[in-house]
Amino acid sequence: MHDSTLRHPIRISHLPMAGLRLLPALVLTLLVGCSAAPLPALKPPVPQTWRNASAATANPAQPDLHNWWHAFDDPALNALVERALDGNLDVAAASERLLAVRTLYKHTNDKYLPNLRADTNQVIQPDASASYFIAGFDALWELPLFGALKSTHRLANGNLDAASAQLQGTYVTLVAEVVRCWVELRTAQEQARLLVAVRDADREKLRLLQVRAGLKLVSPVDVANAQAEVARADAALTDPQRAINANAQQLAVLLGQSEPDPAWLEEGGQQPQLGSWQMTSAPADLLRTRPEIALAEADVLRAAGEAGISRADVYPHIGLGSSLDWSLNILAHRRVIHSGEGIFSIGPVVDMPLFDWGMRIAQAHAKDHELQAAVYAYRQAVLQGVAETETAMGDLQQLHLRETAAEQVTQALDGNAAALDKRRSLGLSSTLELQDAVIAQQNAQLALVSARAERDLAYVSLYKALGGAPLPPVDVAADYDAPKHAKDAR
Numbered sequence: 128m129h130d131s132t133l134r135h136p137i138r139i140s141h142l143p144m145a146g147l148r149l150l151p152a153l154v155l156t157l158l159v160g161c162s163a164a165p166l167p168a169l170k171p172p173v174p175q176t177w178r179n180a181s182a183a184t185a186n187p188a189q190p191d192l193h194n195w196w197h198a199f200d201d202p203a204l205n206a207l208v209e210r211a212l213d214g215n216l217d218v219a220a221a222s223e224r225l226l227a228v229r230t231l232y233k234h235t236n237d238k239y240l241p242n243l244r245a246d247t248n249q250v251i252q253p254d255a256s257a258s259y260f261i262a263g264f265d266a267l268w269e270l271p272l273f274g275a276l277k278s279t280h281r282l283a284n285g286n287l288d289a290a291s292a293q294l295q296g297t298y299v300t301l302v303a304e305v306v307r308c309w310v311e312l313r314t315a316q317e318q319a320r321l322l323v324a325v326r327d328a329d330r331e332k333l334r335l336l337q338v339r340a341g342l343k344l345v346s347p348v349d350v351a352n353a354q355a356e357v358a359r360a361d362a363a364l365t366d367p368q369r370a371i372n373a374n375a376q377q378l379a380v381l382l383g384q385s386e387p388d389p390a391w392l393e394e395g396g397q398q399p400q401l402g403s404w405q406m407t408s409a410p411a412d413l414l415r416t417r418p419e420i421a422l423a424e425a426d427v428l429r430a431a432g433e434a435g436i437s438r439a440d441v442y443p444h445i446g447l448g449s450s451l452d453w454s455l456n457i458l459a460h461r462r463v464i465h466s467g468e469g470i471f472s473i474g475p476v477v478d479m480p481l482f483d484w485g486m487r488i489a490q491a492h493a494k495d496h497e498l499q500a501a502v503y504a505y506r507q508a509v510l511q512g513v514a515e516t517e518t519a520m521g522d523l524q525q526l527h528l529r530e531t532a533a534e535q536v537t538q539a540l541d542g543n544a545a546a547l548d549k550r551r552s553l554g555l556s557s558t559l560e561l562q563d564a565v566i567a568q569q570n571a572q573l574a575l576v577s578a579r580a581e582r583d584l585a586y587v588s589l590y591k592a593l594g595g596a597p598l599p600p601v602d603v604a605a606d607y608d609a610p611k612h613a614k615d616a617r
Contacts, residue, residue: 164274164438166281166431167502169424171414171509178517190406192416192595196306198586199399204309207378211305212597214383218301221294222599228290235283239276241268241447263452267476273442278435285429291599292425296418298596305381306587308374312391313398314580315370318573320394322367325569326360332562333357339559400579401586405527406520413512416594423501423508430501434494441487443479448472512592519589526582533575540568 191197196208212218247262271279333353339345375387414420452470480487544564550556 164431164435167427167498169427169502169505171420171506173414173509173513177520190593190595192590192593193597195586195590195595196302198401198404199306199583201309201397201399203396204306204399207309207382208302208305211301211381211383212298215297215301215381216383217297218294221290221297225290225294225599228286232283232287235280236276238279239269239271241266261452263450263470266449267446268448269444269446269476272445273439274435275439278432278439280432281428281435282432285425285427285432288425288428289422292418292421294599295594295596296422298599299418299591299594301381302596303587303591305378307584308378308381310399310580310583310587311370312374312378313396314576314583315367315374316394316396317398317576319364319367319371321569321573321576322360322364325566325573326357326364328562328566328569329353329357329360332559332566335559335562398576398579399583401582404586406523406589413516413593414509417508417512417592418594420505420508420512420594423505427498427501427505430494430498434491434498437487437491437494441491443477445478446476448474448476515592516589519585519592522585523582523589526578526585530575530578530582533571533578537568537571537575540564540571544568 196204243264243266245262245264333350333356336345336350336353340347340350371392375391378391379385379387450470450472544561544567547556547561547564551558551561
């Protein structure tokens with residue numbers, strides 16, 4: 128089927144009887160054309176159970192998707208999240224985009240409602256003997272045939288769902304980034320404190336070895352090795368300082384401010400930790416909460432709407448039109464204005480391309496392929512969400528085991544250092560042996576701090592994969608005024 132590039136609207140006017148004869152055909156076409164192709168089945172491949180979920184306990188911890196960071200029991204972190212939700216510029220921009228889409232959504236049906244337009248024109252006859260001023264009104268009511276109305280609703284609903292998913296995705300990313308930066312900031316501060324203790328212990332060990340070297344009790348090689356350890360300890364201090372500066376500055380960006388709060392850089396803050404927390408039951412509503420999946424589903428709905436509109440465009444555009452025009456001879460009425468001749472017309476309007484080299488059909492087929500691509504992208508988004516959730520739950524379990532083992536190592540070395548200190552006080556052990564024990568003790572503490580941070584970050588990754596975040600405020604997420612028949616759009 129090939130159609131022309133010349134679009135000639137056929138306006139049938141001054142033919143009331145012909146219009147009446149066409150009414151039954153128009154009504155029949157309207158009834159047949161209101162249908163649209165059904166939406167494709169998405170069939171999300173979700174697992175029946177989570178492989179990496181912890182075994183249930185007597186009092187299982189229920190996942191809290193909307194306030195998950197409260198598990199750290201850190202009032203400073205809770206306050207930071209609230210400030211970020213209020214001041215983040217990405218959230219503000221996403222909220223405005225959602226409001227813009229909602230504003231247009233309320234007018235989804237407007238293109239299929241009767242519209243009235245007024246216009247004027249000046250017409251000069253070729254012999255310049257007369258000049259006419261023409262004023263009039265044109266009314267047009269295009270009928271949403273061939274599934275155009277339902278497809279338009281699908282497109283509008285898809286745009287609205289996409290904007291909502293993008294806003295929720297902004298919330299998810301923001302909360303996860305705030306928690307991550309705070310964990311890394313406090314972890315770096317704790318690491319800096321422990322590294323200073325290690326450096327001081329290395330310096331004390333170097334001093335003791337230098338004394339022994341003066342007494343010819345140790346070799347110069349031992350002194351040189353101790354000097355290298357002190358230099359390495361000084362160099363190691365630069366990494367946590369860089370992390371402190373970077374995370375403090377990023378927190379300021381997330382909160383919508385140019386400078387970090389001085390309180391963030393003060394020493395003495397405790398590293399957030401989950402303690403004995405474990406996820407013993409994984410949420411079952413991943414498809415509902417993960418913004419990436421919701422956005423992919425909205426893309427399917429939008430693609431279905433665009434495909435339906437392209438299919439409707441293959442057929443003629445049919446409507447009802449009317450016009451009322453007045454013409455005034457300017458030269459004949461230059462002194463006294465009299466009423467000009469009025470022309471009124473009403474009747475069916477058909478806009479039908481006759482030949483366009485098959486472009487409209489090609490566009491319809493192309494939109495069908497884009498719809499199928501959106502379905503595949505949705506299934507891929509579900510698979511990706513399941514994979515990230517399973518990976519995060521597995522990491523959380525394994526890192527909990529690592530943290531437990533690091534705690535045991537720390538407890539053992541703490542006991543060893545206490546025993547050597549007791550022996551030194553009794554004259555049964557040297558101060559040099561005690562310094563070695565203190566250094567080992569501090570290094571074990573550093574390993575424990577790193578293990579806790581990794582577990583904390585795995586916890587953040589898990590809830591980011593699940594789409595955990597607060598719900599948008601009421602003024603942004605309020606129910607929109609759905610257009611008529613919007614419930615049938617899907």
